[in-house]
Amino acid sequence: MEWFIQLAVAAIASGTPLLFATLGGILNERSGIIQLGAEGIMLMGAVTACMTYLHTGSFIASLLAVAGVGAALGLLHAFMCVTLRTNQVVSGLAMTLFGSGLSAYLGKSVAGTPIPGSVPKLDLPFLEPLPVIGDIFARLDVLTWFSFALVIVLHLLIHRTSWGLHLRAIGDNPATADVMGIRVQLLKYGYTVAGSMLIGLAGADLLLAYSPTWIEGMTAGRGWIAVALIIFARWNPLRALFCAYFFGVMDTIGFKIQLIGSSIPSYFLKMIPYVVTILVLMYLGWRNRNKPTGAPEALGIPYIREQRF
């Protein structure tokens, strides 16, 4: 049981940045815009959080700055994809390259300086006496609780409100949505900006809550994992929660297995997350082979009013 609790705590800690990035990506892609810039936006979020925290010492100010930077990058991506109608894959890759390079350049002055402090913890003493639940949930930080709330809010937003209906409509069939009087381009801008803010927050969470020093390239591919998790979760926030924690477990279970003293080569253990991803994708693909993939139908296709396809 001890082992399970430790695993759960580690999985939540390393899964939370992934969860933020996946939720942001879902919001982006539900509106029909492919988001491959997650890695770059996360890095920009992390470096912004670090620099703001070192200058102001304020957790709130850091989050606001990160939201601002995320929004700016989202705006740029939306401008390229919605207004200029460039290829969304290429625009996303450009965001990743741009974010990695710019964050490395901006972060030079703060690289290697640890931030004094961390995300405030939300202690819930009344959970303390409960077995297992108390051990896992009584001492999480506020960003983790925020990510839980966000999962529920986004789930309700997408599936239970008319805003969500509009969001799904512009992602699936923008022409019809346009005819219905929905302001397609405006909403695409809005959701791309909002999604990018969440992805930036993922980087901030990685830095503030997990690894409190800016180091160039610190996401080490987690943005790309988030891109895979969007597909894995089939664009659904609730599934994103399980997928992110599942990946969090996979991130740490390799070390646990090494420590039990198994003779499985560590290189193989390092492969586990990726092998499992492939296996689960195959299983889901097989199980749902007669159902839609869950991908927004107009994903990646620029919407041009009155153009026939």
Next chain:
Amino acid sequence: MKRMKRSWTLGIVLVFAWAAVLSACGGNNGKPSASAPASESPSASAGAPGIAKPRVAFVYIGPPGDGGWTYQHDEGRKYMEKELGIQADTVENVPESADAERVIGELAQNHDIIFTTSFGYMDQTLNVAKKFPNVKFEHVAGYKTNDNMATYFGKNWEASYLSGIAAGKMTKKNLIGYVAAFPIPELIYNINAFALGVQSVNKDAKVSVVWSNTWFDPTAERNAAVSLLDKGADVLLAYQDSPASLQAAAERGAMAGGNDSDMTRYAPEAYLTNPVWNWGPYYVKKVKALMEGTWTNEPYLGSFQDGMVDIAPLGPSVPDDVKQLVNETKEKFVRGELNVFTGPILDQSGAEKVAAGQALTDAEILEMNWFVKGVEGTIPQ
């Protein structure tokens, strides 16, 4: 669909433009090589007349701000510049790929001596060295040389042994965690020396090893450290390039050390110590040799004796008697009286690897592929 096609092309052009811009900002971050005098003849083989003002270049794997490996090389460069009054050029963030060969080749066209400061540049350095016989090359940690290419490294296992003494004294639960990058000899002899240091002061303590299979990934390093702390380790040593393990240990009230440079600033109260590199004197020596025409391609292995290998100051939480013990042992290394791998040494299965009274040679240490008794962990074969 013509529109789509055009946007693809435009997009690809954009990506390449970004890539070009980025490599321009990230790559040539040092001073422009124009600062080097171009008139001098770049030829000087060993014994030939020296070069009064050699043009020196350094190739770095990371940014000097990494707080570890590259930081120490950059400190060495600054020391060399100050001692000899010459300016060196640096190129940072050079990947260990074909890019490295291109960068080293370009530098070779207008430099007299080039230090390539990562093991992964070995073949690229050798290839360029063969093409530019009049330029001297210095490659760190490798085993391939050429008439104009030398290698240099140090016996940092001696410093690992000292870290082990401190760790063995500080552990209360007798379980020490070691976050190790890759299962290669460099890690294996450092882990063994560390464990022997631990055992020299604490017979009951075990050293538990996890492989992270990365030099640099703060999140993975942290996960590895947390796994060790969950297992009950109260002292960690991380032979990695980031301070993530030290930070994780500090949060749990454990102690830890890192690698390459003094990491006190990341978590002063939790800091133990770790081996550090001090490349400056070697850089001075080799550039000076080039100036005097006495440069040779002899492989060099530094130690405490010449100061290339050292140990970071012990953290403020380490008691004075432990500090004293470490310093006394360090003096033995400085005087050359102690060899870490002196028998009897048993391997994990209990078989005798080094007989009593015998000691391993440097060459045997540099290709070590077995763990000493008291280390928990496996080496993937």
